[in-house]
Amino acid sequence: MTIQNASQYPPDLLLNLYERMQLIRQFEERVKRLFLEGKMPGTIHQSQGQEASAVGVCAALNADDLITSTHRPHGHALAKGVTPEAMMIELFGKGTGCCKGKGGSMHIGDIDKGMVPAIAIVGGGIPLAAGMALAIKMQGESRVVACFFGDGATNEGAFHEGLNLAAIWSLPVIFVCENNFYGASTAIAKVSRVAHVADRASAYGIRGETVDGNDVLAVYEATRRAADECRRGEGPVLLELLTYRRTGHSRRDPAHYQPKDEQERWFARDPITLLRNTLVDELGDRLDAIDTRIDATIESAIEIARAEPEPTVADLTTDVYTTEITR
Amino acid sequence: MRVEITMPDLATTESEVTLLRWLIEIGQPVQLGEPLVEIETDKATMDVEAVAAGTLQAIHVQAGDRVAVGQVIAVIVNDVPEPVAAAPAAATPQAAAPVASAPVPTAPPKAGSFFARNKAAREQSPPADGASISLSGIQRDIARRLQESKQTIPHFYLTTSANAAGMAAVRAAAPGKLVWDAFFVQAVARALPDFERLRYRFDGDKLTRNPDAIGVAVDIDDLLYVVPVENPAALTLAAISERITQRAEAIRSGDPAARKLAGTCITITNLGMENIEMFQAIINPTEVAVLAIGKIAPAAVVANGQVVVQDRVTISLSADHRVVNGRYGARFLSRVVEELEAFGP
Numbered sequence: 018m019t020i021q022n023a024s025q026y027p028p029d030l031l032l033n034l035y036e037r038m039q040l041i042r043q044f045e046e047r048v049k050r051l052f053l054e055g056k057m058p059g060t061i062h063q064s065q066g067q068e069a070s071a072v073g074v075c076a077a078l079n080a081d082d083l084i085t086s087t088h089r090p091h092g093h094a095l096a097k098g099v100t101p102e103a104m105m106i107e108l109f110g111k112g113t114g115c116c117k118g119k120g121g122s123m124h125i126g127d128i129d130k131g132m133v134p135a136i137a138i139v140g141g142g143i144p145l146a147a148g149m150a151l152a153i154k155m156q157g158e159s160r161v162v163a164c165f166f167g168d169g170a171t172n173e174g175a176f177h178e179g180l181n182l183a184a185i186w187s188l189p190v191i192f193v194c195e196n197n198f199y200g201a202s203t204a205i206a207k208v209s210r211v212a213h214v215a216d217r218a219s220a221y222g223i224r225g226e227t228v229d230g231n232d233v234l235a236v237y238e239a240t241r242r243a244a245d246e247c248r249r250g251e252g253p254v255l256l257e258l259l260t261y262r263r264t265g266h267s268r269r270d271p272a273h274y275q276p277k278d279e280q281e282r283w284f285a286r287d288p289i290t291l292l293r294n295t296l297v298d299e300l301g302d303r304l305d306a307i308d309t310r311i312d313a314t315i316e317s318a319i320e321i322a323r324a325e326p327e328p329t330v331a332d333l334t335t336d337v338y339t340t341e342i343t344r
Numbered sequence: 345m346r347v348e349i350t351m352p353d354l355a356t357t358e359s360e361v362t363l364l365r366w367l368i369e370i371g372q373p374v375q376l377g378e379p380l381v382e383i384e385t386d387k388a389t390m391d392v393e394a395v396a397a398g399t400l401q402a403i404h405v406q407a408g409d410r411v412a413v414g415q416v417i418a419v420i421v422n423d424v425p426e427p428v429a430a431a432p433a434a435a436t437p438q439a440a441a442p443v444a445s446a447p448v449p450t451a452p453p454k455a456g457s458f459f460a461r462n463k464a465a466r467e468q469s470p471p472a473d474g475a476s477i478s479l480s481g482i483q484r485d486i487a488r489r490l491q492e493s494k495q496t497i498p499h500f501y502l503t504t505s506a507n508a509a510g511m512a513a514v515r516a517a518a519p520g521k522l523v524w525d526a527f528f529v530q531a532v533a534r535a536l537p538d539f540e541r542l543r544y545r546f547d548g549d550k551l552t553r554n555p556d557a558i559g560v561a562v563d564i565d566d567l568l569y570v571v572p573v574e575n576p577a578a579l580t581l582a583a584i585s586e587r588i589t590q591r592a593e594a595i596r597s598g599d600p601a602a603r604k605l606a607g608t609c610i611t612i613t614n615l616g617m618e619n620i621e622m623f624q625a626i627i628n629p630t631e632v633a634v635l636a637i638g639k640i641a642p643a644a645v646v647a648n649g650q651v652v653v654q655d656r657v658t659i660s661l662s663a664d665h666r667v668v669n670g671r672y673g674a675r676f677l678s679r680v681v682e683e684l685e686a687f688g689p
Binding site: 050052053054269270273 | 353355390413
């Protein structure tokens with residue numbers, strides 16, 4: 018299987034999309050191993066299989082556009098340009114990480130790259146994205162906000178409130194639903210009678226679109242259209258990207274609820290394999306070089322992260338509202 | 345290089361997991377990312393992938409053992425050179441490590457965090473010395489469900505007996521060996537269409553339909569499982585029997601799919617082979633009833649004014665009084681008796 022119409026795009030763009038997706042996949046795989054080795058604390062929510070949605074959306078945004086993310090944020094962060102080093106240091110809980118080691122996996126982010134620290138509360142980012150877009154609009158800027166959330170968030174009250182508010186004020190938000198068909202272990206069909214999340218857009222009088230979320234170019238195009246609309250004051254837009262997790266909800270979840278035939282159907286349409294198959298004839302050498310470079314980048318990020326200093330007890334009282342502790 | 349494989353933190357609320365079985369044998373090659381061992385956490389059974397390639401040199405934990413997170417469970421050796429200038433604390437005294445020895449204690453987690461202190465306190469609690477027996481995740485789950493059933497479902501019990509001569513004759517004439525449970529599954533399946541209410545469960549302010557499958561309780565390694573027989577009304581005795589045997593065998597061989605709970609409306613539980621004449625069983629939620637089968641034995645009964653000797657079986661229905669009342673249950677049980685006595689070559 019390959020992606021149609023890829024030849025219309027400049028090779029550098031295609032290679033860049035491939036590199037971003039492969040960086041996410043290899044980063045996640047390496048973090049998984051660190052977790053299994055007991056070298057990474059906490060549980061982690063990983064995004065193997067969903068790379069095209071993160072990369073396709075972020076590639077269509079400008080550097081100063083903003084994103085909000087979820088409990089499954091590694092892919093979004095890497096796609097928006099947070100470096101693997103800064104992220105790895107954060108995951109190791111070191112004081113020099115992108116959130117000073119205080120955020121960890123589920124609150125990773127870097128506002129300088131346009132990513133507010135990830136919001137792990139399901140649906141929690143949706144009203145915040147509307148608020149950020151309101152600030153952009155009131156300041157007369159042309160930036161947009163892409164707000165990532167999963168299908169599980171679409172039955173939260175925050176989804177309704179955030180979309181409705183953004184709609185009545187025509188706010189520049191692209192609501193990006195990564196529909197991987199399971200809210201943790203619950204199939205979406207068990208919790209919604211609406212066949213497509215995008216259909217819900219009509220309830221708010223906004224445009225909705227369902228997109229093949231494993232086709233990075235389809236995601237890129239859909240996001241470009243949506244971003245243009247938002248910048249023209251015709252937002253918000255609800256994008257539904259159909260994709261699939263190659264891992265459990267968290268590292269502790271073996272995903273037995275994903276039927277085998279469903280897994281096989283989706284794994285055959287793996288977003289990275291799709292793009293690789295599309296490019297391999299013309300650009301095979303450069304793809305291989307990218308893979309090698311990514312390996313080295315990630316290993317070096319791990320070495321740097323391991324050597325970074327642990328946070329100190331004194332760090333406990335920084336970045337908080339008061340440094341005075343009353344007894 | 346010698347790589348110590350430790351148990352990853354895969355449990356949700358517990359600090360321990362149960363090792364179910366090794367998927368690679370000692371001396372066999374292991375690929376990076378290949379499933380190495382199957383474990384059971386408080387929520388699920390899952391495979392743990394190897395974090396190093398090489399040869400599995402030693403295992404420190406056996407199937408069935410409870411394992412603490414971070415405990416060394418195995419050693420993989422490979423050709424990768426030892427890292428130079430390794431941190432001194434990480435150096436492993438290679439000669440001192442006997443193969444398949446007692447679990448190797450690991451460095452305690454950094455003191456300080458609430459979870460770390462809790463875990464340390466748990467690990468310091470006295471080891472099993474006969475004063476207590478630790479329960480696996482599945483054992484605790486079964487215990488919790490049974491307690492919930494007995495405490496929240498108002499059970500009532502009805503007991504009667506049936507002439508088993510017809511069943512015995514069919515069984516003796518059958519080409520293969522039929523399990524006794526198959527007769528009771530088929531009899532219940534034939535009776536149920538006229539007793540629809542037994543296909544519903546109590547659900548707060550309403551009754552909710554249960555699946556049509558009939559369950560058969562099996563006790564495997566002291567754990568209780570319910571084997572579902574789907575669409576039982578359409579199956580022959582031989583097919584039901586085979587289904588029960590195969591599924592029990594799959595559970596015994598450790599197939600996680602076979603161990604999963606499936607929806608059933610009524611369970612057959614049988615202690616006849618243990619010489620029990622009759623007993624009353626606890627309903628398996630979310631079912632509405634359970635049918636307990638005693639042993640088939642000759643008994644003196646009065647038939648047509650004559651005392652005769654007959655092979656008989658005592659059966660006992662436990663039912664949820666919120667869903668059915670006594671007379672309904674009694675009529676159902678009588679119908680099951682009719683179906684049992686209708687068997688014949």
